[in-house]
Amino acid sequence: xxxxxxxxxxxxxxxxxxxxxALRGVSLACWPGESVALMGPSGSGKSSLLHCLAGVLKPDxxxxxxxxxxxxxxxxxxxxxxxLSQIGMVFQFGNLIPELTLLENVMLPLQLLGERATAARPRxxxxxxxxxxxxxxxxxxxxxxxxxxxRAAVARALVxxxxxxxxxxxxxxxxxxxxxxxxxSLLGLAREIGSTVLLVTHxxxxxxxxxxxxxxxxxxxxxxxxVTG
Amino acid sequence: xxxSQALLALLESAPAHGYTLKxxxxxxxxxxxxxxxxxxxxxxxxxxQQGLAKVVEVESGSGPDRRRYHITPDGVSxxxxxxxxxxxxxxYSGSTLFAKVSVALMxxxxxxxxxxxxxxxxxxxxRELTQRRHSASPADLLATTFELNHLDADLRWIDEAxxxxxxxxxxxxxxxx
Numbered sequence: 001x002x003x004x005x006x007x008x009x010x011x012x013x014x015x016x017x018x019x020x021x022a023l024r025g026v027s028l029a030c031w032p033g034e035s036v037a038l039m040g041p042s043g044s045g046k047s048s049l050l051h052c053l054a055g056v057l058k059p060d061x062x063x064x065x066x067x068x069x070x071x072x073x074x075x076x077x078x079x080x081x082x083x084l085s086q087i088g089m090v091f092q093f094g095n096l097i098p099e100l101t102l103l104e105n106v107m108l109p110l111q112l113l114g115e116r117a118t119a120a121r122p123r124x125x126x127x128x129x130x131x132x133x134x135x136x137x138x139x140x141x142x143x144x145x146x147x148x149x150x151r152a153a154v155a156r157a158l159v160x161x162x163x164x165x166x167x168x169x170x171x172x173x174x175x176x177x178x179x180x181x182x183x184x185s186l187l188g189l190a191r192e193i194g195s196t197v198l199l200v201t202h203x204x205x206x207x208x209x210x211x212x213x214x215x216x217x218x219x220x221x222x223x224x225x226x227v228t229g
Numbered sequence: 230x231x232x233s234q235a236l237l238a239l240l241e242s243a244p245a246h247g248y249t250l251k252x253x254x255x256x257x258x259x260x261x262x263x264x265x266x267x268x269x270x271x272x273x274x275x276x277x278q279q280g281l282a283k284v285v286e287v288e289s290g291s292g293p294d295r296r297r298y299h300i301t302p303d304g305v306s307x308x309x310x311x312x313x314x315x316x317x318x319x320x321y322s323g324s325t326l327f328a329k330v331s332v333a334l335m336x337x338x339x340x341x342x343x344x345x346x347x348x349x350x351x352x353x354x355x356r357e358l359t360q361r362r363h364s365a366s367p368a369d370l371l372a373t374t375f376e377l378n379h380l381d382a383d384l385r386w387i388d389e390a391x392x393x394x395x396x397x398x399x400x401x402x403x404x405x406x
């Protein structure tokens with residue numbers, strides 16, 4: 001039987017900001033359907049790696065593959081299109097558009113992909129209902145609580161059923177109970193649609209939600225534990 | 230924490246009388262309540278019976294004989310096994326972990342390895358509990374989050390200890406001289 005193809009793969013990625021090296025030959029692989037926590041102290045390079053894999057940053061050398069495409073070999077336009085259709089992203093501060101309602105924010109990726117509003121609306125509403133925020137779906141994103149906004153950000157990242165989801169400290173601004181709710185929503189929905197999740201965090205409790213843990217230190221992968229539980 | 234294991238580990242650094250060993254213990258591990266002499270002599274007697282330590286010198290005087298103990302190779306193996314075995318990750322394993330890190334630093338063993346192994350054991354337990362939350366009753370959930378928060382606090386301590394190992398090593402090796 002042949003080896004499965006990783007859903008996300010970094011191969012010997014190097015990246016510097018001016019003279020300061022941020023990534024020093026990083027390699028990793030995430031398999032289809034698994035959730036992986038990427039841990040490490042501030043400045044260890046985990047967010048830089050995530051942004052290379054999502055095509056937000058272009059590595060100086062090495063390859064970054066996500067959802068079947070080499071992002072490092074694409075033009076900026078191609079990377080944007082690939083991100084829009086194949087990748088979902090969740091950031092620490094939801095990055096919702098504050099002037100739009102939660103429903104409009106969640107409909108947005110579908111509409112950008114060419115879906116009509118009449119088709120996008122029920123899909124977005126179903127997801128908001130699953131995440132128990134349908135009752136505030138008509139409120140502007142700037143007028144809801146942090147936990148509600150972050151659940152809407154999860155819905156927006158998953159509404160187009162992307163094969164890969166990247167999350168960068170997705171619960172960093174939330175209290176423990178809200179953080180658990182957001183994580184359960186993100187990982188539960190991703191599992192249902194078969195998405196691979198790579199989640200950057202410096203918090204042990206958040207990492208413990210994932211199937212597998214990886215650590216970074218000083219721009220490189222740290223030795224991985226022998227026990228995986 | 231296992232007092233007996235810590236005493237054996239302290240005997241490794243140099244042969245000692247019960248009196249000296251008790252003071253070594255108090256200096257390193259017993260910050261609030263000093264260890265009772267009886268506990269030290271009982272432990273030394275047990276070490277001798279189990280072949281973990283032997284008497285190398287007996288000084289006679291006006292009072293009882295003073296016996297000086299030396300750790301045996303079996304004793305060193307016992308200390309090795311104790312230091313390298315991660316504690317079961319329960320809420321209150323912190324003080325034993327502190328003792329193991331201290332012993333590793335004083336004896337030249339890898340304190341980094343002690344911390345890494347414990348970190349891994351804690352993360353495995355944390356993941357088990359995180360999964361268990363999904364099917365927990367409200368009372369179970371409260372107990373589970375209690376343990377999760379304590380594990381999280383332990384992990385923060387482990388991370389901080391890891392960042393301070395060099396400083397701790399200098400301090401402990403200096404104090405042992």
